[in-house]
Amino acid sequence: MYRLKNPVTVHLFIAFTLIFGLLLAIFPISTEYAYLRPEFVCVILVYWCINIPQHPGIFYAWCVGLLQDIVEGGVWGGHAMALAVIAYICMVSHQRMKSYSLWRQTFWLFVLVGMHQAVINWMQGLLGYRTAPMLTLASSATSALMWPVMYVVLGRIRKMYHVH
Amino acid sequence: MRITVLVLVSVTISLAYALTDWLSPLKKRAIEIAEPFYRISDIPDSISGWLDDRFMSGESLAQENKALRTEVLVLKRELLLNASLAAENIRLRRLLNSANTLDDRVLIAELIGVSPDPSVHQVIVNRGSEDGVYKGQALLDAQGLMGQVVEVGKTSSKVLLITDIMHELPVQINRNGVRLIAAGMGDLYRLRLPHVANTMDVVVGDMLVSSGLGQRFPVGYPVAEVTQVTVDPAKRFATVTARPMAEMNRSRHVLLVFDRPPSS
Incomplete structure (x- = not known):
């Protein structure tokens, strides 16, 4: 068993999971289903912000978002702003969110990812791309449905490596 | 406090990105930063391609070989x-005192990624400035024109497809040479032809080829086939x-056309 106590290793560990999320976010799937792709990076970031609020700071979230913008090729600053805002909300309210039941968290995640999608949509709108609002909600819904799975999987990993 | 600063910085970056060319x-x-991510996410696909190549039964291989041989025969005949048509064309062009059309050189490339945002029709190919790829270069598949290179990295480049909402290209009808514009509408299977006069001679089934008027795309590559013409006298157009024509979401092997010297 490894114990990750050093803050640097914890940071690296979180970065590793986020990069894995980023890989899932760009994994090629058919355009017909692309609207249903969950926002992996956002969900993983929310998990860490709720559970280890002292580690991934707002600036950290912002940098991850900027990396996502660069990799995905959208308007730079879009994901950065969205993730920074989401991280801020989660960190301010992490104690309350932690006390929610899993299903209530799931609903709350739907709202959070919806906000994330709204910000991204505004930013993409600067280039003239338009997505129907209902379609963005589809991805928020799948992200929310992903939450219980993510909660269990990341919880396991966290216990395995004693990340606190 | 920090969040306000970060939001302001993000908005500034976005505006600079979308409205200026400072970035x-x-x-x-x-x-170049994005490329490794796309290469990694492409691994499952390339592995399945590799497996398909390796573990093929002798029978199906022989069958494929036979089919390919027949195809080669047919293509050779065409x-x-x-060849005779090209020769005739050159002779006729000489009679008209116009320049010969150049033979285009092509480079085979492979798609390594597609834009994760379904409303953005961009793909990433595995060729870059090291292979002589330049900005504005045309990308084709076996069926027709796919798009143009918009960003060139060292070993990969980003291509904007003709179906993207930001893309428009000059075309002409192959049958009668009428010039039109084909605009993307964010749908992989449809292009929009704006400003077509009600009296214009365009019918369903007309083949649209690139006209080369924008000096961007090479002349004469198939772009699209007209699928719908609705004339409403009450409307101006x-x-x-x-x-x-190109199989936008299926082609993995694509061609980059060099219609100008690679040095430029």
Whole structure:
């Protein structure tokens, strides 16, 4: 068993999971289903912000978002702003969110990812791309449905490596 | 407090990205940062391709070989016909005192990624400035024109497809040479032809080829086939849509056309 106590290793560990999320976010799937792709990076970031609020700071979230913008090729600053805002909300309210039941968290995640999608949509709108609002909600819904799975999987990993 | 600063910084970056070209030197570096991610996410696909190549039964291999041989024969016959037509074309062009059309050189490339945002029709190919790829270069598949290179990295480049909402290209009807514009509408299977007069001679089934008027695309590559023409006398223009010839979401092996010297 490894114990990750050093803050640097914890940071690296979180970065590793986020990069894995980023890989899932760009994994090629058919355009017909692309609207249903969950926002992996956002969900993983929310998990860490709720559970280890002292580690991934707002600036950290912002940098991850900027990396996502660069990799995905959208308007730079879009994901950065969205993730920074989401991280801020989660960190301010992490104690309350932690006390929610899993299903209530799931609903709350739907709202959070919806906000994330709204910000991204505004930013993409600067280039003239338009997505129907209902379609963005589809991805928020799948992200929310992903939450219980993510909660269990990341919880396991966290216990395995004693990340606190 | 910090969140306000970060939001303001993000908005500034986004506005600079979308409305100015201050960030364009950085965009070139961006594709190099993005490339490893796309290469990694492409691994499952390339493994399945590799497995398909390796573990093929002798029977199916022989079958494929036979089919390919027949196809080569058919294509060779067409090529023979083409050679005489090309020669005739050159003679006629000489009679008209106009310049010969150049033979285009092509480079085979492979898609390594597609834009994760379904409303953005961009793909990433595994060729970059090291292979002589340049900005504005045309990308084809076996069926027709797919798009143009918009960002060139060292070993990969980003291509904007003709179906993207930001893309428009000059085309002409192959049958009668009428010039039109084909605009993307964010749908992989449809292009919009704006400003077509109600009296214009365009019918369903017309083939649209690139006209080369924008000095961007090479002349004469198939772009789309007209699928719908609706003439409503009450409206100023006819509503015309076309279906791209290229298989936008299926082609993995694509061609980059060099219609100008690679040095430029």
